[in-house]
Amino acid sequence: MEATAPAAESTPAPLAPPAAEPAPLKGGALALLTVGLALGTFMEVLDTSIANVAVPTISGSLGVATSQGTWVISSYSVASAIAVPLTGWLARRVGEVRLFTLSVLLFSIASALCGFAHNFESLIAFRLLQGLVSGPMVPLSQTILMRSYPPEKRGLALGLWAMTVICAPIFGPVMGGYITDHYTWPWIFYINVPIGLFSAAIAFVLLRGRETKTTRQRIDAVGLALLVIGVSCLQMMLDLGKDRDWFNSTFIVALAVVAVVSIAFLLVWEMTDSQPIVDLSLFKDRNFALGVLIVSFGFMAFFGSVVIFPLWLQTVMGYTAGIAGLATAPVGLLALVLSPMIGKNMHRLNLRVVASFAFVVFAFVSLWNSTFTLDVPFNHVIWPRLVQGIGVACFFVPMTTITLSSVSDERLASASGLSNFFRTLSGAIGTAISTTYWENDTIYHHAMLTDSVNVYAANTTAYTNSLASLGLSGDGITAQLNQVVTAQAYMMATNDFFRISCAAFIVLALLVWITRPRKGAGPSMGH
Numbered sequence: 001m002e003a004t005a006p007a008a009e010s011t012p013a014p015l016a017p018p019a020a021e022p023a024p025l026k027g028g029a030l031a032l033l034t035v036g037l038a039l040g041t042f043m044e045v046l047d048t049s050i051a052n053v054a055v056p057t058i059s060g061s062l063g064v065a066t067s068q069g070t071w072v073i074s075s076y077s078v079a080s081a082i083a084v085p086l087t088g089w090l091a092r093r094v095g096e097v098r099l100f101t102l103s104v105l106l107f108s109i110a111s112a113l114c115g116f117a118h119n120f121e122s123l124i125a126f127r128l129l130q131g132l133v134s135g136p137m138v139p140l141s142q143t144i145l146m147r148s149y150p151p152e153k154r155g156l157a158l159g160l161w162a163m164t165v166i167c168a169p170i171f172g173p174v175m176g177g178y179i180t181d182h183y184t185w186p187w188i189f190y191i192n193v194p195i196g197l198f199s200a201a202i203a204f205v206l207l208r209g210r211e212t213k214t215t216r217q218r219i220d221a222v223g224l225a226l227l228v229i230g231v232s233c234l235q236m237m238l239d240l241g242k243d244r245d246w247f248n249s250t251f252i253v254a255l256a257v258v259a260v261v262s263i264a265f266l267l268v269w270e271m272t273d274s275q276p277i278v279d280l281s282l283f284k285d286r287n288f289a290l291g292v293l294i295v296s297f298g299f300m301a302f303f304g305s306v307v308i309f310p311l312w313l314q315t316v317m318g319y320t321a322g323i324a325g326l327a328t329a330p331v332g333l334l335a336l337v338l339s340p341m342i343g344k345n346m347h348r349l350n351l352r353v354v355a356s357f358a359f360v361v362f363a364f365v366s367l368w369n370s371t372f373t374l375d376v377p378f379n380h381v382i383w384p385r386l387v388q389g390i391g392v393a394c395f396f397v398p399m400t401t402i403t404l405s406s407v408s409d410e411r412l413a414s415a416s417g418l419s420n421f422f423r424t425l426s427g428a429i430g431t432a433i434s435t436t437y438w439e440n441d442t443i444y445h446h447a448m449l450t451d452s453v454n455v456y457a458a459n460t461t462a463y464t465n466s467l468a469s470l471g472l473s474g475d476g477i478t479a480q481l482n483q484v485v486t487a488q489a490y491m492m493a494t495n496d497f498f499r500i501s502c503a504a505f506i507v508l509a510l511l512v513w514i515t516r517p518r519k520g521a522g523p524s525m526g527h
Contacts, residue, residue: 024150029206033148036202037141038164040104043195044137045168050176054185061185062120074239075124076131081235082228083135084421088414089277090136095211096413100140101203106133108196115186139416159343162396167332174325220277223270230262238432279414290515291403292419294508296426298395301504303427304434308497316490330382334389343397351398351517359509361391363502370498374491402517441493449485
């Protein structure tokens with residue numbers, strides 16, 4: 001026995017087997033995690049729009065002009081736009097679960113600080129902080145949720161995740177208006193605190209032991225600097241351009257030049273750097289590149305209508321912010337119902353057919369909207385929005401699946417962050433283009449209509465005579481005529497906008513067919 005002991009001691013120990021991937025969650029734990037991640041996502045996306053309707057109230061409360069008050073929105077969007085594409089790099093350094101939990105906690109703290117802000121400068125500083133820490137929340141909630149579901153149900157996971165991303169921007173103005181009217185503006189930030197703490201606690205408890213592997217990567221300081229400068233200047237240009245008459249403003253021109261130069265250098269640097277902070281090599285994947293392109297242009301056109309529709313209701317039709325919100329909200333109803341159903345049956349569906357159908361629905365709704373007149377009743381206004389929900393559900397889930405279908409597991413966080421960045425940026429671009437076009441087209445129609453309103457026109461004479469019979473005269477009649485012409489010009493510009501949107505959606509319905517998702521494709525993980 002003693003003779004064999006040395007031999008036994010000299011035998012090398014067997015290598016430990018590689019750590020297995022954690023098994024997917026099941027039952028109540030999976031349902032609770034879904035709710036927790038969804039609430040975290042909803043909270044972050046909601047904050048991109050909930051403050052919009054409160055800007056006049058916040059400005060008055062803190063003693064600044066409304067034009068300055070828009071920085072409450074711009075500061076958040078600029079900081080968030082910078083942080084989103086950093087998600088993949090940060091996740092590789094910290095781990096996806098830790099990064100998500102930390103982001104949600106910091107977001108909750110920043111939200112509370114926004115509510116406590118005692119002056120405008122401190123509010124802007126806290127909104128910047130809130131935007132910076134919010135970046136990883138949406139892409140990581142998507143990635144973590146898909147990892148936690150069994151492979152055959154990852155389409156359902158994506159559908160459930162999509163519901164929150166789709167509906168939050170729609171309900172944001174409604175909630176913001178209600179809170180501002182019935183409480184005080186700090187509560188639009190305070191409501192994030194309990195939601196954020198719940199979401200972070202759920203993630204911490206249920207995802208312990210499920211952390212992704214981390215790597216010690218050097219900081220790509222040049223890439224980070226170019227990203228911060230380029231994206232912040234681009235976002236500020238989009239946010240402030242309309243108010244400053246776009247390229248007639250030296251400040252906007254300077255922002256545009258700095259943005260273009262910085263982003264151009266960023267693209268060159270990131271493609272040649274060995275450890276880039278933004279993984280542009282993802283665009284070598286055909287489905288990812290085409291998917292990002294189609295989603296970006298689709299979201300640009302969709303978000304343009306989301307902005308113009310309530311503006312038209314309030315500016316032209318005389319709706320209050322609350323009623324306009326109620327008219328806008330039906331788009332979320334069918335999207336809430338259909339998104340999980342489409343996600344659950346993703347492997348059975350031809351994704352290109354579903355996505356094309358979504359764009360056809362968007363085109364049909366846009367054409368329907370283009371037929372509205374100044375006499376359209378409220379119940380006719382909401383029907384197209386309800387139908388549009390079908391398109392929303394059929395657009396977002398299949399196109400996200402196509403985009404990520406060929407991305408490997410270890411690059412999913414980077415791909416999700418990059419695709420969400422372009423989606424967010426396209427929303428800002430869509431808002432800038434649509435509102436600028438709408439205003440300029442209104443000016444054009446106003447000028448054309450004014451030429452036909454003169455003392456020699458029979459309709460004008462009849463209308464002025466009817467106004468005179470009501471006791472109006474002189475300037476009163478002129479003001480009333482101008483009001484009618486302005487309303488009609490806005491209505492005509494609105495119809496023009498939706499006709500252009502219809503054409504854009506038809507083109508996108510055809511572009512979907514240049515993607516090549518494999519048959520029965522679902523959200524890709526770990527291949």
